[in-house]
Amino acid sequence: MSKKVHPYIPNMVSEVKQEMLEEIGVQSVEELYSCIPENLHFKGTMDIPKALNELELRRHIDGLLNKNISSNEYINFLGAGCWQHFIPAVCDEVNQRAEFLTAYAGEPYEDHGRFQALFEYQSLMAELVDMEVVNVPTFDWAQAASTAIRMASRITKRTKILLANTLSPERRKVITNYGTPQLSFEGVKFNINTGLMDLADLEAKLSNEVAAIYFENPSYLGFIESQGQEISQLAKKYGVLMIVGVDPSSLGVLAPPSQYGADIVCGDLQPLGMHMNYSGGQAGFIATYNDPKFVNEYPSRLFGIIPTVKKGEYGFGDIAYDRTSFADRENGKESVGTQTALWGITAGVYLSLMGPNGMYELGQVIMQNSQYAVMQLNTIKNIRGSRITSPFFKEFIIDFNDTGLTVEEINSRLLEQKIFGGKDLSLEFPEYGQAALYCVTEVHTKEDIDKLVNALSTITGN
Amino acid sequence: MDKIVRDNVNKDFHQAKWNEPIIFELHQPGEVGVEVPQPSNEVVEAVGDGVSSLPQNMKRVAKLNLPEIGQARVLRHYVRLSQETLGSDFNVEIGQGTCTMKYIPKINELLIRNPKIMELHPLQDPSTVQGMLEIIHNMDLAMREISGMDRFSFQPSGGTQALFAMASIVRKYFEVKGEADQRNEIITTIFSHPSQAATAVVKGYKIITIPPDENGFPDINKLKEVVSERTAGFVVANPEDTGIYNSKIKEFTKIVHDAGGICYYDQANANGLLGITRAREAGFDMCFFNLHKTFAAPHMCGGPATGALGVTEELKPYLPGPIVEKVGDQYVLNDQLEHSIGKVRSFHGVAQTILRSYAWVRALGADGLKAVAETAVLNNNYLYSKVSKIRGVSVPYIQGQRLEQVRYSWEQLEKETGVTTEDVQRRMTDFGLHYWTSHHPYIVPQPFTLEPTESYSKADLDEYIQALEQISKEAYETPEIVKAAPQNSTIHQLIEADYLDEPSKWCISWRVYQQKMKNKKEVLINNR
Numbered sequence: 001m002s003k004k005v006h007p008y009i010p011n012m013v014s015e016v017k018q019e020m021l022e023e024i025g026v027q028s029v030e031e032l033y034s035c036i037p038e039n040l041h042f043k044g045t046m047d048i049p050k051a052l053n054e055l056e057l058r059r060h061i062d063g064l065l066n067k068n069i070s071s072n073e074y075i076n077f078l079g080a081g082c083w084q085h086f087i088p089a090v091c092d093e094v095n096q097r098a099e100f101l102t103a104y105a106g107e108p109y110e111d112h113g114r115f116q117a118l119f120e121y122q123s124l125m126a127e128l129v130d131m132e133v134v135n136v137p138t139f140d141w142a143q144a145a146s147t148a149i150r151m152a153s154r155i156t157k158r159t160k161i162l163l164a165n166t167l168s169p170e171r172r173k174v175i176t177n178y179g180t181p182q183l184s185f186e187g188v189k190f191n192i193n194t195g196l197m198d199l200a201d202l203e204a205k206l207s208n209e210v211a212a213i214y215f216e217n218p219s220y221l222g223f224i225e226s227q228g229q230e231i232s233q234l235a236k237k238y239g240v241l242m243i244v245g246v247d248p249s250s251l252g253v254l255a256p257p258s259q260y261g262a263d264i265v266c267g268d269l270q271p272l273g274m275h276m277n278y279s280g281g282q283a284g285f286i287a288t289y290n291d292p293k294f295v296n297e298y299p300s301r302l303f304g305i306i307p308t309v310k311k312g313e314y315g316f317g318d319i320a321y322d323r324t325s326f327a328d329r330e331n332g333k334e335s336v337g338t339q340t341a342l343w344g345i346t347a348g349v350y351l352s353l354m355g356p357n358g359m360y361e362l363g364q365v366i367m368q369n370s371q372y373a374v375m376q377l378n379t380i381k382n383i384r385g386s387r388i389t390s391p392f393f394k395e396f397i398i399d400f401n402d403t404g405l406t407v408e409e410i411n412s413r414l415l416e417q418k419i420f421g422g423k424d425l426s427l428e429f430p431e432y433g434q435a436a437l438y439c440v441t442e443v444h445t446k447e448d449i450d451k452l453v454n455a456l457s458t459i460t461g462n
Numbered sequence: 463m464d465k466i467v468r469d470n471v472n473k474d475f476h477q478a479k480w481n482e483p484i485i486f487e488l489h490q491p492g493e494v495g496v497e498v499p500q501p502s503n504e505v506v507e508a509v510g511d512g513v514s515s516l517p518q519n520m521k522r523v524a525k526l527n528l529p530e531i532g533q534a535r536v537l538r539h540y541v542r543l544s545q546e547t548l549g550s551d552f553n554v555e556i557g558q559g560t561c562t563m564k565y566i567p568k569i570n571e572l573l574i575r576n577p578k579i580m581e582l583h584p585l586q587d588p589s590t591v592q593g594m595l596e597i598i599h600n601m602d603l604a605m606r607e608i609s610g611m612d613r614f615s616f617q618p619s620g621g622t623q624a625l626f627a628m629a630s631i632v633r634k635y636f637e638v639k640g641e642a643d644q645r646n647e648i649i650t651t652i653f654s655h656p657s658q659a660a661t662a663v664v665k666g667y668k669i670i671t672i673p674p675d676e677n678g679f680p681d682i683n684k685l686k687e688v689v690s691e692r693t694a695g696f697v698v699a700n701p702e703d704t705g706i707y708n709s710k711i712k713e714f715t716k717i718v719h720d721a722g723g724i725c726y727y728d729q730a731n732a733n734g735l736l737g738i739t740r741a742r743e744a745g746f747d748m749c750f751f752n753l754h755k756t757f758a759a760p761h762m763c764g765g766p767a768t769g770a771l772g773v774t775e776e777l778k779p780y781l782p783g784p785i786v787e788k789v790g791d792q793y794v795l796n797d798q799l800e801h802s803i804g805k806v807r808s809f810h811g812v813a814q815t816i817l818r819s820y821a822w823v824r825a826l827g828a829d830g831l832k833a834v835a836e837t838a839v840l841n842n843n844y845l846y847s848k849v850s851k852i853r854g855v856s857v858p859y860i861q862g863q864r865l866e867q868v869r870y871s872w873e874q875l876e877k878e879t880g881v882t883t884e885d886v887q888r889r890m891t892d893f894g895l896h897y898w899t900s901h902h903p904y905i906v907p908q909p910f911t912l913e914p915t916e917s918y919s920k921a922d923l924d925e926y927i928q929a930l931e932q933i934s935k936e937a938y939e940t941p942e943i944v945k946a947a948p949q950n951s952t953i954h955q956l957i958e959a960d961y962l963d964e965p966s967k968w969c970i971s972w973r974v975y976q977q978k979m980k981n982k983k984e985v986l987i988n989n990r
Contacts, residue, residue, distance in 0.1 A: 006826065006830050006833060008564075008565050008567065008758075008825070008826070008834075008916070008917065009830075009833055009834060009837050009916045009917070010917075010918070010919035010920075010922075011837050011840060011841060011916070011918075011919060011920060012833060012837060016919070016920050017840060019920070020840055020841075020843075020844040020920060021840070023844055023847050023848070024840075024843045024844055024846075024847050025847070026843075029836045029839060029840050032839050032840065032843050032865075033738060033839065033865075034863075035706075035707045035709050035863040035865070036707060036709065036738065036739050037709050037712070039712070039743075040711070040712065040739045040743050040744055041738065041739060042737060042738060042739055042740050042743065045828055046604075046607040046608060046737055046828040046831065047603075047607050047828075048604050048607055048608075048823060048827055048828040048831065049824065049827065050827045050828075051824070051825060051826055051827030051829070051830050052824050052825055052827075053825075054569050054825070057569060057821055057824055057825050058569060058572075058573070060824065061573045061597075061817070061820075061821055061824075062573075062576070064593040064594075064596055064597055065573075065576050065578035065579055065593045065594075065597075066578060066593065067592045067593030067596070068578045068579065068582055068590065068591050068592070068593040068594055069586075069590040069591075070577050070578050070579075070580075070581035070582055071581045071582070071583055072577045072581045074590070076583055076586075078583045078585045078586065080585060081808055081809070082583060082584050082585070082808070082809065084581075084583065086498070086499055088495070088496040090495070090496070090533060090536060090537050090540075093537065094537070094540040094541070094544065095762075096571070096575075097540075097541065097544040098549055098551040098552070099544040099545060099547040099548070099549040099551070099552065100544050100547060100549065100762070100763055101549065101551075101566070101571070101760045101762055102549035102550040102551045102552075102555075102566050102760050102761065102762075103547045103548065103549040103550070103761065103762075103763050104550070104558060104561060104563065104761035104763065104764065105558055105561065105761075105764065105898065106547070106548055106558075106896050107887060107888070107891065107896075107898075108953070108956055109888055109891040109948045109951040109952065109953060110477060110547075110548040110553075110891045110894075110896055110951060110952075111546075111547050111548060112546045112547070112951070112952040112953050113482075113542070113543035113544055113545065113546030113547035113952070114543075114547045114763050116482070116484070116543055116546070117540065117543045117547075118763070119484075119971075119972075120484060120485045120486075120972070122970060122971050123484070123485075123486065123971040123972035123973060124485070124528060126971040126972075126973050126974075127526060127527045127528055127973065128526065128528070132970070132971055132973055132974050133970045133971060133974070134970075134971065136764070137765075139619045139620065139623055139765075139766075139807050140619070140807055140808045141808070142805070142807065142808055143623075143807070150664075170805060170808055170809070171808070173804035173805040174804065174805045174806060174807065174808070176804065177630055177803050177804045177805065177806065178626075178664070178806075180633075180666075181633065181642075181665075181666040182666055224516070224517070224520055226517045226519065226520050228519075228520075229519065251522065251526075252522065252526060253513050253516065253521065253522055254516070254520055254521070254522055255519070255520050255521060255522050255523070256522065260519070275580040275581060276580070276581060276582060276583050276584070277579065277580055277582070277812070277813055277814050278579060278582040278583070278584050278591065278594055278809075278810060278813035278814075279584035279808055279809030279810050279811065279812070279813060280766060280811070280812040280813045280814045280815065282766075282807075282808050282809070283766065290965075290970065290971075290974050292965040295965070295968075295970070302970050303970070304961065304962060304968050304969050304970050305484075305969045305972075305975050306956055306957060306958065306961035306962060306969075307956075307957045307961065308953050308954045308955060308956050308957060309954045309955045309956075309957060310953070310954040312481070313481070313953050313954060314484065314953075315953050315954075315956040315957070317956055317958060317961070317962050318962060319962055319963075319968045319970055320962065320963055320968070321962070321963075322963075325656045325657060325659075325660035326656055326901065326902065327656075327902050328656075328902075329656045329659045329660060329669075329671075329903075330659035330660055330662070330663045330669040330671075332656070332660050334660065334664050335622050335625075335626065335656070335657045335660030335661045335663075335664060336622065336657075336660075337620050337621055337622025337623070337657050338620040338621065338622065338752075338754065338761065338764050338765040338767040339619070339620060339622075339764060339765045339766070339767075340619070340764075340765040340766040341762065341763040341764035341765055342762035342763050342764075342765065342766065343765075343766065345540075345763060348485070349536065349540055351528055352485050352495060352528075352529060352531055352536045352539070352540075353495030353496040353531075353533065353536050354495065354496060354498070354528070355493075355494060355495060355526075355528050355529060355530040355531065356525050356526035356527070356528045356530065357494065357530070358494065358495070358496060358498050359526055359528065360522075360525075360526070361498040361500075362498050363513070364511065364512050364513055365498060365499060365500060365501050365512070366512075367512030367513055367515070367516075368501045368505055368506060368509050368510075368511070368512035369501055369505060371509040371512055371515065372501070372505045372508050372509050375508060375509060391515045391516055391517065391520075411587070412587075415587055415589075415590070420583065420586055420587070420590070423585055442498060442499045443499065445502065446501070446502040446504055446505050
């Protein structure tokens with residue numbers, strides 16, 4: 001053991017260590033490792049750079065981070081599952097609180113505040129999606145969709161799943177890995193010009209073997225799927241559950257999927273108060289009605305409000321805990337572990353601050369700014385501002401096919417002008433050729449958008 | 463002034479109690495919590511109200527039923543709720559065994575608040591995130607040294623997801639070999655984390671659980687009985703949740719390998735092993751570490767976390783993509799892994815937690831990491847020595863030979879006084895200390911698991927021990943004090959009967975609570 005006492009390790013003080021060894025009745029710490037066979041003792045030295053003190057550490061890390069260029073420095077039009085939004089300072093203040101930051105799995109008695117904050121998060125989200133039950137957050141949207149699909153499979157006792165071909169390819173990867181080998185997946189075609197689901201193809205694929213149809217709205221490609229009611233009616237004909245993934249920042253202005261027939265709604269909380277964090281801000285939610293048939297299929301924790309022995313006190317506890325793998329190991333519903341609870345609390349803070357009017361304004365501003373962007377982009381020769389003709393929310397496809405340039409080339413040129421261009425879709429959706437997914441939110445100013453438009457005009461030679 | 467006598471054995475603690483309303487009860491029509499950024503006039507002139515483009519059937523019609531609350535009141539509400547939460551910065555957090563509660567260095571929290579990580583988009587061109595990629599790469603290198611593995615992915619966002627990723631790799635590996643149908647069993651042990659069994663089931667495996675032998679070790683004869691050409695994998699924690707290290711682990715992995723299976727290692731209980739022994743030498747093909755446990759990232763009420771997943775060179779092509787590689791002096795994202803399981807989480811995982819853990823490793827260096835392990839083991843054995851002497855406590859299975867934690871039992875206390883481990887749990891709250899009973903099933907009767915880590919001083923440990931001693935004394939002399947606990951906490955005992963498990967009574971959201979109270983014309987919380 002090193003002689004120098006490290007600030008994180010108080011009992012490296014030799015006198016204290018000696019006193020403790022005496023209490024234990026051994027001569028050295030090495031004796032305590034006698035249960036590890038000699039041939040398993042690591043004999044070498046780990047090749048890890050020497051320890052840094054706090055000042056050195058700060059210099060080192062800041063030095064590394066300074067090699068990054070953030071969206072505070074360049075204008076960012078990337079979305080595709082992680083979005084740049086305005087974060088009220090109170091969100092950061094609350095999620096930095098040491099009590100929330102360092103709490104974990106405490107009981108309702110010493111972690112009453114955590115339980116209440118998460119119950120409130122569930123309740124606020126329930127209003128946003130206009131359903132009754134929301135779980136403590138999952139890892140991310142992809143996990144929420146994956147679990148929603150498995151829930152549907154358990155409820156219907158069927159194993160075939162239909163996925164809209166417009167869904168996020170990244171989420172599709174997570175979903176298919178999470179579903180196989182028990183579930184099988186089939187894609188549903190869409191109209192390349194409107195983005196809308198091909199209802200004839202859907203009906204051809206629906207049957208009494210299908211557990212669920214999953215689509216996203218607004219879709220990954222930004223357009224709004226306006227046929228929710230029709231999809232729901234078709235699904236119900238075959239006893240198929242409808243699962244809809246949704247960007248919650250749209251729900252101040254967009255009808256929640258529950259209003260057009262969704263049985264399960266899921267999505268990502270990251271737009272509701274989380275910084276992008278190079279993807280560390282993602283967190284998923286799942287919502288259903290308060291139907292025991294659905295509630296009992298959640299694998300994750302659900303906090304409920306209950307009375308205590310003292311009148312006038314709110315208490316909180318785990319609803320139907322025996323559902324979980326914590327209680328039931330391999331007989332539980334999927335598995336549950338550490339997921340993203342802090343982001344649930346943060347989303348609750350965000351919704352409390354925004355209120356109904358704030359959520360409406362947010363949706364409206366996003367629509368105004370993104371429509372303005374498309375309008376201006378359409379003035380550039382050889383560029384189609386929104387390749388898809390349907391109304392859209394926050395994200396849209398720019399078609400660069402007529403420019404003679406690849407998205408890669410365009411993005412590289414944009415980067416020179418301190419702009420992060422949209423996500424290259426040429427591999428994910430080859431049917432659109434050289435096209436990119438752009439994201440415009442409430443953080444973008446007219447000047448930001450105009451700068452993009454000017455840059456693209458120059459790059460494409462107009 | 464005379465010296466003030468302060469001779470309390472235990473802290474004279476009382477947790478904050480604010481009787482804070484539910485957020486919906488703070489609704490005051492017209493108040494606002496934050497101003498939403500507005501578009502410029504030119505934008506509005508150009509596009510109008512924006513929402514007119516929505517088809518009528520897609521518009522939200524009714525006003526959202528969110529509360530309207532001014533900013534200061536929202537803040538006060540949440541800060542009060544935070545005060546009613548006992549994080550590890552506030553208590554000697556050794557009672558959550560298997561979770562490695564340790565000191566969360568404040569410098570790391572400061573580092574992750576840098577906009578140079580907070581405001582990075584995961585799809586930015588790699589040339590603009592070279593610092594972040596270097597941090598991930600450096601952490602990979604450090605983890606390889608710690609484990610002996612050849613490559614790490616930081617994509618899994620927690621131990622459960624890492625276990626799931628490993629089960630996915632096992633399945634994919636045998637699919638590629640053409641043995642997926644034949645190899646449909648995964649073996650684990652009863653004292654391993656519940657997620658080991660649960661995640662393998664999600665991946666379609668039949669689970670075979672090995673019981674402990676009389677000394678608490680996984681029964682090697684049982685393993686020999688169950689291993690076969692159907693074995694796909696073996697997943698185990700070592701030390702297990704009892705704190706017992708399976709000294710025959712290398713024989714276990716050899717038996718499974720000889721049968722053609724893959725061995726994967728749950729290293730959630732690795733805190734006592736850093737620099738002491740490694741997954742590679744014990745014969746594992748894969749392992750994971752929870753960065754939010756052993757590597758000092760905060761637990762954040764339950765995430766976001768990271769389950770760093772390490773594999774041997776042979777299994778590298780199966781990792782979820784992309785992984786970070788260094789080519790020349792540039793860091794690149796490699797998404798061309800031949801047999802990749804795809805993805806288990808969006809993008810790259812939880813970057814800020816990778817940074818926190820990297821900072822922790824750099825603050826300690828190789829010697830410091832070993833000192834972490836040795837001190838954690840010293841602290842645990844000191845605690846073990848003292849706690850096992852408390853009246854009513856026993857330690858099932860082999861005596862001694864515990865590394866970083868111990869699963870204890872209050873079986874004797876319960877038999878002699880009627881006080882259960884749940885009663886002790888509530889009473890510990892009165893002393894400002896967290897205490898967890900252990901995972902189900904309660905194979906050890908009346909269990910509790912303590913894991914003191916390296917972060918606590920002898921005085922901290924003595925404080926925790928004194929609280930347990932006090933409760934034992936109360937149980938034998940005045941058990942009603944323990945039974946009626948908590949008295950000094952935010953709330954009193956919950957009335958759990960039915961409210962948690964009966965669908966007609968449960969209230970999973972404020973909306974449901976309101977509906978039920980309205981329909982029943984009764985008030986659950988009856989003097990508000």
